[in-house]
Amino acid sequence: MENIRLIMIDMDGTLYDVSDLIEDGFNTSVNYLIEFYEFDKEDAEEALIQNHIYPYVSEDARSTTGFFISRGIDMTHWDAYRSEHFGYRLIDNSKAMSEESLKKLADIAPLVLLTNNTRINVKHVLDKINVSEDIFTEIFCNENEKKTPSKKTMMEELLHKYNVKPHEALSIGDRFDVDAKPMIELGGSALILLKPQAIDRFLDEIDNPQSCNVYSFYPGK
Ligand SMILES: [Mg+2]
Numbered sequence: 001m002e003n004i005r006l007i008m009i010d011m012d013g014t015l016y017d018v019s020d021l022i023e024d025g026f027n028t029s030v031n032y033l034i035e036f037y038e039f040d041k042e043d044a045e046e047a048l049i050q051n052h053i054y055p056y057v058s059e060d061a062r063s064t065t066g067f068f069i070s071r072g073i074d075m076t077h078w079d080a081y082r083s084e085h086f087g088y089r090l091i092d093n094s095k096a097m098s099e100e101s102l103k104k105l106a107d108i109a110p111l112v113l114l115t116n117n118t119r120i121n122v123k124h125v126l127d128k129i130n131v132s133e134d135i136f137t138e139i140f141c142n143e144n145e146k147k148t149p150s151k152k153t154m155m156e157e158l159l160h161k162y163n164v165k166p167h168e169a170l171s172i173g174d175r176f177d178v179d180a181k182p183m184i185e186l187g188g189s190a191l192i193l194l195k196p197q198a199i200d201r202f203l204d205e206i207d208n209p210q211s212c213n214v215y216s217f218y219p220g221k
Contacts, residue, residue, distance in 0.1 A: 001206050004109050004189070005168040008140075008158060009102075011115040011122060013174035015196060016129055017095040019057050024087035026055035029064050032081055037073070063178050065116045065142065066149040075147040079118045086117075088124040096129040097196040103135060104203050105172075110137040112158055114151060114171075116178075118143045152182035159186070167220040172199070180218055189220035 012018060012025075026048065033044035048054075052062040068078055105111050113136045115122060122139055126132070133139065142154055151171075159169055166187035173179020173192060180190035191209075193199060198214035209217040 001108070001170075001209070003168055004170050006158065006162045006164040006170070007105055007109050007111045008114040008155060008169065008171045008183075009105065009111060010171075010173035010175075010179045011113060011125060012117055014172060014179075014193060015097045015102075015125060015131065016091045017196060018174060020090050020092050020095070021087050022057060023055045024090055025064075026053065028082060028085045028087075029053065031085070032078065036077070036081075037071075059176065061175055061177075063116055063149075063175075065147060069147065069149045076144045079143045079147075083118045083120040086121045086124060088121065088128050091125065091128050093129055095196060097131075097199055099131045099135060101197075101199045101203060102131060105199070106135055106137075108206075109170075110162060111135065112137055113139045114142075114154060114158070115140070116142045116147075116151070150182055151178060152185065155182055155186060155188075159188075169220070176216075180216075184218050184220075187221045190218040192216045192218075 029048055030041060030044040033039040034041060051067040052060050053064050053067060054061055069075065113122065119141045122141060140154060140158065142148060142151065148154065155171065159166060169183065169188040171179050171183035171188060171190045176192055180192050183190045191202060192215060194214050201212065202209055202215050211217050
């Protein structure tokens with residue numbers, strides 16, 4: 001881990017427990033398709049589930065963003081809608097990642113918050129879990145007209161910006177496809193947390209991280 005020079009950390013499901021919000025988030029997506037794309041409830045739910053977007057936690061879950069982009073949905077419109085309907089009040093602070101743990105990560109290397117969520121929602125979440133924005137070197141949101149289906153483009157942009165080689169970067173998140181796969185493909189390391197507080201176990205084992213029952217570690221090439 002001593003060669004890590006940049007850490008990118010996801011927000012939803014990583015800083016707070018995704019099970020608090022997953023049903024609410026799923027319903028927001030369903031309602032959006034009903035309200036603006038003439039789906040009925042059943043068709044909307046089926047379309048989302050077929051695209052690996054579920055009202056429950058699942059290892060093969062994918063991002064709503066990727067699916068909506070593939071449907072040609074206007075991302076500025078969707079982001080405005082999801083900001084308005086985001087159920088951050090449901091977050092349970094006792095299960096969230098602590099500011100102390102985030103500080104430990106920030107002591108290792110510049111810590112960038114990299115999220116598919118909107119800037120407004122980042123503020124809501126950080127306020128709710130009592131984490132200062134100053135912990136992060138930068139908050140990088142994948143939103144509006146610049147939105148990309150995968151985080152890979154943004155990861156590449158950050159590597160370039162911080163002048164860091166892929167093998168010197170670590171991506172931390174809660175979903176393999178979204179947070180780990182693009183970084184592994186670039187040649188970097190990834191850490192997938194089953195629960196936000198699993199970060200503390202990883203930090204305890206940081207000199208020799210071995211995948212365990214609360215996190216999966218994928219060392220870079
Ligand atoms: Mg996530």
